[in-house]
Amino acid sequence: MSKSLQxxxxxxxxxxxxxxxxxxxxxxxxxxxxxxxxxxxxMPIVEFTELFKRSIGEVTDIVExxxxxxxxxxxxxxxxxxxxxAACVRAVLExxxxxxxxxxxxxxxxxxxxxxxPQKGRYRQFHQIGLEVFNLDGPDIDAELIVMTWRxxxxxxxxxxxxxxxxxxxxxxxxxRYREALVEFLSAHLDKLDEDSQRRLKTNPLRxxxxxxxxxxxxxxxxxKMADYLDDESRAHFEGLKARLDAVGIPYVINPxxxxxxDYYSKTVFEWVTDKLGAQGTVCAGGRYDGLVExxxxxxxxxxxxxxxxERLVLMLEALDKVPAELSRQVDVYLCAFGEAAELAALALSxxxxxxxxxxxxxxxxxxxxxxxxxxxADKSGALYALILGDxxxxxQVVGFKPLRGQGEQQSIAWDALAAHLATCVVQG
Numbered sequence: 001m002s003k004s005l006q007x008x009x010x011x012x013x014x015x016x017x018x019x020x021x022x023x024x025x026x027x028x029x030x031x032x033x034x035x036x037x038x039x040x041x042x043m044p045i046v047e048f049t050e051l052f053k054r055s056i057g058e059v060t061d062i063v064e065x066x067x068x069x070x071x072x073x074x075x076x077x078x079x080x081x082x083x084x085x086a087a088c089v090r091a092v093l094e095x096x097x098x099x100x101x102x103x104x105x106x107x108x109x110x111x112x113x114x115x116x117x118p119q120k121g122r123y124r125q126f127h128q129i130g131l132e133v134f135n136l137d138g139p140d141i142d143a144e145l146i147v148m149t150w151r152x153x154x155x156x157x158x159x160x161x162x163x164x165x166x167x168x169x170x171x172x173x174x175x176x177r178y179r180e181a182l183v184e185f186l187s188a189h190l191d192k193l194d195e196d197s198q199r200r201l202k203t204n205p206l207r208x209x210x211x212x213x214x215x216x217x218x219x220x221x222x223x224x225k226m227a228d229y230l231d232d233e234s235r236a237h238f239e240g241l242k243a244r245l246d247a248v249g250i251p252y253v254i255n256p257x258x259x260x261x262x263d264y265y266s267k268t269v270f271e272w273v274t275d276k277l278g279a280q281g282t283v284c285a286g287g288r289y290d291g292l293v294e295x296x297x298x299x300x301x302x303x304x305x306x307x308x309x310x311e312r313l314v315l316m317l318e319a320l321d322k323v324p325a326e327l328s329r330q331v332d333v334y335l336c337a338f339g340e341a342a343e344l345a346a347l348a349l350s351x352x353x354x355x356x357x358x359x360x361x362x363x364x365x366x367x368x369x370x371x372x373x374x375x376x377x378a379d380k381s382g383a384l385y386a387l388i389l390g391d392x393x394x395x396x397q398v399v400g401f402k403p404l405r406g407q408g409e410q411q412s413i414a415w416d417a418l419a420a421h422l423a424t425c426v427v428q429g
Contacts (some may be wrong), residue, residue, distance in 0.1 A: 010116070010124030020327040021314055025156070026109065029129050029308075032152055036144070038131060040104045043087040045111060047075040054296060055086035055264055064113040080113035085264070085289065085305055086296075093298045098134045107131040109310075111331055119310045121277050130307040131286075133294070137302035139240030142288060142302075143248075144269045145306055147240075147282055149272060150250050157322040162272045162283065164250065168238040168259035169206075170230045172291060178229035180203055189219050209257040217293040225256050234267050243267055264292040268304065276319055277312055281305045284308035332361040334404075336376035338371065338390040347388045349399070349415060356419040360426060379404055384426060387418075401425075 007013055014022060030040075048377045049069050056062050068080040081087050088106060092098045111426035116122055133141050140235050146164065153159045169175050183205050190198065194213040201208060211217060230238070245252055258269055269287035277283075286306025315324050337346035348368030350364045363381055378386040388410075399418060403409040413421050 005296060006056050008276050010118035012123060012125070017140040018314075020330065021323055022310065023319060024324065024327055025310060025314055025317065026129070028155055029152060030109075031149060032155070033107050034129065036105075038107045039310070039423055041088060041091060041106045041108050042110070043081075043084070043091050043108060045113075046078050047080050047081055047090065048086055050160040051081040051296075052079055054084060055089065055292060056083070062114060067114045068115060076135050081111055082112055082114045083134060084108055084110075084112065084128060084307060085292070085331070088132045089296055089298075089303070090291055092134060093293065093296060098293070098298070098301055101135050103136055104132075104134045107135070119279070120307070125312040128307045129310060130305060132303060132305035134301055134303050137290065137303070138213055139237050139244060139268070142228055142237075142241050142304055143244035145286065145304065146250065147248055148243060149306070149308070150248070154190055156317065158313075158316060158320065161276050161316060161320055162274050164245075164272060165253040165255040165258055165271045166238075166242070166252050167226065167232060168257050169226065169259065169267050170234040170236055171266060171288075173236060174207075174229050175226075175266070180225065181224040181229065182206070182208070185223050186219075192216075192219055198404040205258060206259045206418075209259050220257065227256060239265055264295070266290050270306075272308075274316060276316055283311075283312045283316065329382040329384070330361065331363045331381040331383040333385050333387060333422060334361070334381050334383040335364045335379060335389065335399075336371075336374040337364065337365060338374070338388075339394075341366070342391065344391045345394055349389070349418075353417075353419055353422065358425055359424060387420075 018287065019298055031191075045142065049067070052067060053063055062082050067082050068373040072078050072080060090106060092104060092106075098104055099173065107130065111125050111127050113125055115124055118124060123390075133145070150159070150164075153162055170178070183201065184199050185199075186193065186208060190201070192209070192215060193201065194211065194216050197208045197211050197213065197216045200211075208216065208343050209220060209223075211220075217356050242252075255271075258271060267289045267290065268316075270285065273281045274283055274353055275281060284306055286304070288302070288304040290302045292302075292303055293299070297379070335346050335350055337343045353362060363383065365377060369377070375386065382389040384403070386400075386402045386404055388402065390400075393399055393412070396412070397411040397415050399415065400410055400412045401418075401421070
């Protein structure tokens with residue numbers, strides 16, 4: 001017997017019962033970004049593999065272990081994008097929209113792909129909303145990104161469930177000095193490091209700082225601190241960021257071990273973390289990458305951005321019971337029609353109502369059926385009200401109006417008065 005078809009492990013269907021919450025979250029973020037003056041950009045999900053090797057770093061876990069890479073029919077090596085920043089930088093360079101110091105404030109949404117071990121909140125196809133700003137180098141724009149996310153958590157009811165962690169990685173020069181000091185320190189404790197940290201010590205030593213191994217973490221207590229190696233410019237930038245967050249009243253903690261998993265970060269890095277999702281605690285993260293555009297062939301261009309995981313934030317909304325009650329109802333009004341003449345009139349009437357009330361969610365019965373069966377479908381739809389149109393109503397040019405979710409008797413409403421009545425009742429309902 002042939003194997004039944006199913007989704008690839010770690011790549012999940014988002015079913016109709018789930019999409020209302022996704023749309024609510026995505027719409028909330030989109031409106032917020034519009035209000036702050038950000039514009040949407042849409043990039044392909046497939047890029048040349050070299051893009052990610054040059055930007056993320058060839059010795060990162062993402063490039064070494066996690067990318068979905070393949071040769072196409074022309075022999076080109078292509079990769080499903082594992083993150084959005086590199087693709088966004090490629091796009092702005094290709095189209096020249098950051099040239100001449102033009103400020104660009106961009107955001108994007110879509111699937112990303114990493115071959116990781118699937119677990120709750122971590123999937124092989126996952127979805128992100130990302131944001132990138134180019135040609136602004138001050139701490140004010142870093143602060144704006146964090147302030148926006150703080151406002152988002154407030155709108156979603158999540159502020160009490162997240163914590164902001166900050167660090168500064170300095171410039172490439174100061175980070176290089178720190179890397180030398182860290183390698184020297186860790187090399188003296190090489191036999192006590194876990195296997196993964198020993199490997200990273202040779203390839204990407206800063207990643208040792210975010211190890212989950214308890215014994216290695218104990219050793220790191222006495223390790224050199226990045227703050228002691230910051231240059232004056234980076235230190236002033238970081239102090240400027242903290243001053244702005246203090247002015248707004250956003251609480252934060254300094255995490256000297258926060259380095260992020262991508263090579264292109266410099267100066268500011270931050271993460272919003274939670275303890276409500278088990279091991280997958282980061283829900284939004286980002287930072288500054290002032291050297292990335294130049295590294296990818298452009299002129300020196302300051303850059304800063306973040307990305308948030310939609311799956312994890314949707315899980316948080318569900319876990320904390322922050323899902324708006326109205327999302328459980330996808331239909332406001334269900335129109336039942338009995339007989340061919342009534343069905344024709346119902347179709348015309350429903351379109352007239354939609355013209356007058358474009359935001360009304362009106363579903364017309366399809367497939368005919370008895371009075372009992374149509375009312376059963378009306379109730380199952382979750383609608384607040386049922387409209388009834390049969391031969392008697394058709395003759396009098398009225399509809400029966402019946403509440404489905406509360407008190408109230410059925411009444412007859414004239415066709416010409418129906419839109420105004422629905423506008424009042426649905427708002428009240």
